[in-house]
Amino acid sequence: MTKRIIRFSLFLAFVIGCILFIQWKGYHSVEDAAVLNIEQTFTIRHTQDEFVIKQSIENLPEGKYHIHYPPKAKDIDCQLGEDHVCKWEDGKNSQLKVKEGPLTFTYKLKAPMKVNSFLLEDWGITIKEAPSASTRIQLTEQNWRNGSWATGADLAGKEKMEGLDYYVFKAEGLIPPLFWQEQALVPMEMNQHLTIYSEGKPSLKRSIFEKLVPDEKIFVIMSNNISELTETDKLIFVPGGKKNVEKQLASLLLAKKLSFTDEKEWMLDLLVSSLTHTPAHSNKVEKMRETIFTVLTKEQADRWLENILSTDSKTITSQLLDELLEDTAGIKTDFFQKNADMSKPFQPFYFLDKRKIYINGKKADKINILLQNDRTYISFVPLIEMLGFHVLDSSKPKELMIGKNGDKYHFIFSKKLFFKNGQQFGFQRNPFSIDHNEVYFDTAALKGLFDLEVEENSQEINIH
Structure with missing residues (x-):
């Protein structure tokens, strides 16, 4: 009895193992299809009113596949190997079991008789388990010979023969759409990932688009037949x-290339206007752009933009x-x-100075340094506190009263004057600057105010 139970258990385990292996083998083969080097070749012949298409797929592993046809395909035929008709797993001819290839489909799509331009989308048969492949498209044109074909793929060859035009395109990934127009289209490679087709020389600054290198290959059709x-x-x-098309295209390519935070709108506006040297849409962003191009030399500005475009940062x-301003131009801000x-409101540009500051020989850790228009500003309240002053009244946001040894000073930040013990005095120019609600004071005015000397070098600032 015990032996019988053991034999039955072993047999049951064997059967379950076989079932699991068969299921794994079918799943594993289909899974491999996505990573193997699947190759497919399309042969497209355009006659007067139809496209006759032959699609051959190589290196497809053994397994079950779900087939998706173009919605308007007709007269579909399927073969496995040299002369074996496809055996479908369902009555809808959508599930196919493949043992060995190649897998070949032939079918037809209706073509319009007369058009100025034409876009052919969703025209290839796709396999759900192997959506991407290395694709070669061989197109022969017998009817629309006065125009040009283009697609989202590299043009590998083009030849005008006696009775037809012959095109060869090569692509990786998904099957690209095909576009035809009556006017001739000439491809121009802007960089290794960006090709622009246009009617003659495109009205775009090449220097801009040479810098905009997408992460994957992109193809642009630029034509007077296109409205938007x-x-x-x-x-x-x-x-x-159309006007501003250069900025529109640059903006679209930048949005594809770079990832932004929630501040995307203004940053994209800033970068596009900086690249194209045109005004930004936002007045505040335009002030930012003008400021940067005033502060930086042309070489520094170009290097800053290049580093943004080539940054490894994801966002x-x-x-x-x-x-990146500090990395490319040595500017801390x-x-x-x-x-x-x-x-x-717009905030003006300040350099954040990294030098150490000493007051009467003592290092001041809480004092920040800003540089603007060749002038040095330092944090005012920490400065006066280190000088022995006390804040008497700071209730008014644009005024300050301080005192020391019986002397009282009253400053109004928006004016070139101050009061000492009730007597009015003045500065040659307003020494105050407000940044993020912090008050800064021009070191050049310290001599007249507190009779302090200021000595600066590349490493430190000494006030005594």
Whole structure:
């Protein structure tokens, strides 16, 4: 009895193991299809009113596959290997078991008789378990010979023959859409990932788009037949004769290339206007752009933009924009962080000085240094406290009263005058500056105010 139970258990385990192996083998084969080097070749022949398409798929592993047809495909035929008709797993001809290839489909799509331009989308048969492949498209044109074909793929060859035009395109990934128009299209490679098709020389500054290198290959069709900027898969359609199309295209490519925080709108506006050297849409952003191009030399500004475009950071932030200023131009600032909130007024540009500061020989750790227009500003309240003064009244946001040894000073930050013990005195120029609600004072005015000398070098500032 015991032996019988053991034999039955072993047999049951064997059966379950076989079932699991068969299921794993089928799943594993299909899973491998996504990572193997699947190759497919399309042969497309365009006659007067139809496209006759032959699609051959190589290196497809053994397994079960779900087939998706173009919605308007007709006269579909399927073969496995040289001469074996496909055996479908269901009555809808959508589930197919593959043992060995190649897998070949032939089918037809209706073509319009006469058009100025034409976009052919969703025209290839796709396999759910192997959506991407290395694709070669061989297209012969017998009818629309006065125009040009283009697609979201590299043009590998083009030849005009006696009775037809012959095109070869190569692509990786998904099957790209095909576009034809009556006017001839000439491809121009801007960089290794960006090609622009246009009617002759495109009305775009090449220097701008040479810098905009997408993470994957993108193809642009620029034509007078196109009314507005649109995109589909790896094809972007750009109106040839409209104003600001350069900025629109640059903005679209930047948004594809870079990832932004919630501050995307103004940062994209800033970068596009900086790249194209045109005014920003926002008045505040335009002030930011003008400030940066005033503070930086042309070489520094170009290097700053290049470093933004090539940064390894996954997300562009206002802090990163400030940090890249320091990396490329040696400028320490929080300019973009201060101006990130578009609901608040524009804040002027200050250099954040990293030098150490000493007051009467004692190191001042709480004093910040700002540089603006070749003038040095330091935190005012920490300064006076280190000098022995006390704040008597700071209730008014734009005024301050301090005292020391019976002397009282009253400052009004918006004016070039102050009061000492009730008597009015004046500065040659207003020495105060407000940044993020912190009061800064021009070191050049310390001599006249407190009879202090200021000595500066590249490492430190000494006040005594």
